[in-house]
Amino acid sequence: MNNDTDNNSSNDNDNKSRRQSSSIRTTNENNDTTATTYTRISDNDDDDTSSLSGNIRLTLLYTVLAFAGRSMWSQSVLSTFVFMLRNNDPEAVGFITAAMGISQLIVSFPVGYIVDRYWKRDTMLKVSSLVGLCSIVLAFYATLVNRSYFWLTTALSVWGAFWGMTNTSLGALFADSIPNGERSKYFTQRSMLINAGNMAGPATALILFASLGDEWTLRECSIVIAVGNALCIPALILLCFFHDNNNENGGNRSALSNTATSSNNNDLTEPLLIPNANNDNASEAEEEDVTAVRASCCARNIPIFIATADVVSGLGSGMSVRYFPIFFVQNLQLSPVTVQLLYILTSLGSMGFKYYGQILSRSYGRCRIALYFKWIGIFLMVSMIASDYWNRSKWLTIALYMLRTTFMNSTTPLTKSVLMDAVPKESRGKWSAVESVSMFSWSGSAALGGILVGWDGLLFNFSITATLQFIATLPLLAIVLSPEGDPVEQQQTRTISKRSQNITTINAEENNLQQQQS
DSSP states (O other): OHHHHHHHHHHHHHHHHHHHHHHHHHHHHHHHHHHHHHHHHHHHTHHHHHHHHHHHHHHHHHHHHHHHHHHHHHTTHHHHHHHHHTTSOHHHHHHHHHHHHHHHHHHHHHHHHHHHHTSOHHHHHHHHHHHHHHHHHHHHIIIIISOOHHHHHHHHHHHHHHHHHHHHHHHHHHHHTSOTTOHHHHHHHHHHHHHHHHHHHHHHHHHHHHHHTSOOOHHHHHHHHHHHHHTTHHHHHHGGGOOOGGGGGTTHHHHHHHHHHHHHHHHHHSOTTSOHHHHHHHHHHHHHHHHHHHHHHHHTTHHHHHHHHHHHHHHHHHHHHTTHHHHHHHTSOOOHHHHHHHHHHHHHHHHHHHHHHHHHHHHHOHHHHHHHHHHHHHHHHHHHHHHHHTTOOHHHHHHHHHHHHHHHTTSHHHHHHHHHHHSOGGGHHHHHHHHHHHHHHHHHHHHHHHHHHHHHOHHHHHHHHHHHHHHHTHHHHHHHHSSSOSHHHHHHHHHHHHHHHHHHHHHHHHHHHHHHHO
């Protein structure tokens, strides 16, 4: 009798184990079916994925070409040319810069609204290429045909409209083409390529100045400005080859691609013993975590903090950046070739610091690294002012300037990637337009900088810049001290925690199953 009972119990356990093993095999088959479904979806969307990766490559190539041409005429030559054209009037430098910033601001917000609601972004980029061509023609006329402050102001105003249209559309399209969690990487790459372009432009200007006599004259500056504008033409042509396939289905393709990617990542870290229903619930919970993090961050105004920091920092930088070339010419008595070499070395340093800043941000957070870099840059700015005020060696002043600029220009990809991660896709066009507010504050404050220079000199203007840039770090400090912090870091922490819980549950189920089978 007891033997029969033991045999029945053993048979029941064997049947239970077989049922559980069958359930596991069924689950694995369901997972295989799900994986096959994702594979089919991926195959159907190969063209779209190719176009998105093509957008990334085109954006990076455009960045190099556009900034190589722009930096050749805009970094140091334009300010000196206008300063000499208007008989050493610093206010003229600020007003012509403000004209470009105002036109960019006027254009940016309508364009951001249009590309989010009505037009595809690649269509707007094609229109902007025509606007850029008009600005080049006007620049040729203002420098080579009729050397006129009025026509040069008109050319720069059209250039501002071009940058407003292009930066808003291209910034949103570039962000949409990059998967979540990778924007810091690609934004850093693009920012480093901006520095590469900013090196190529002054390098070409250096060769031109050396061949023309290495003197600050209107003739030499006008030739450099005209050549720099001509070098922007290939970048305008590239704008005609972008494809905005993301907007065709209202972003569903992007969401599907992210879900498929998430599934593939889960397969690497989670066993296939998870029941199919639990997989779905985990995926939905992970999606809810992303939405909750973003909602929490938006509730704490992280995008507004980032935008405010950029605008105030741009306000401070704009007061000085157009007057550094005049500082080099008047206070330090540097030749054109030396000034171009200085800009080349500064851009090279910024490339390296952007790369290492992105690496450091993985361990310490993007906002924290951006905050520290800005504080170091502000300290070096104050040291540079003190060095020139007390008549120290001009090479010490130059070294402090280079280090200051390197640190201050290394934070843009970090803060911008935080901004784009913290806002939903359908709002990225409008938030990209906020960058034009920063550009306007940068350009508009140049007019104020000219007034301050005329009132109490260059060093007083630089002191106001350092003060404003310190104020601009306070919103970043608020983000660093907030419970949420970096939105992507919080999302990754929640995802890792949830996956760890799932793996622990799976291991416990496996142990129970083995005990029952034994």
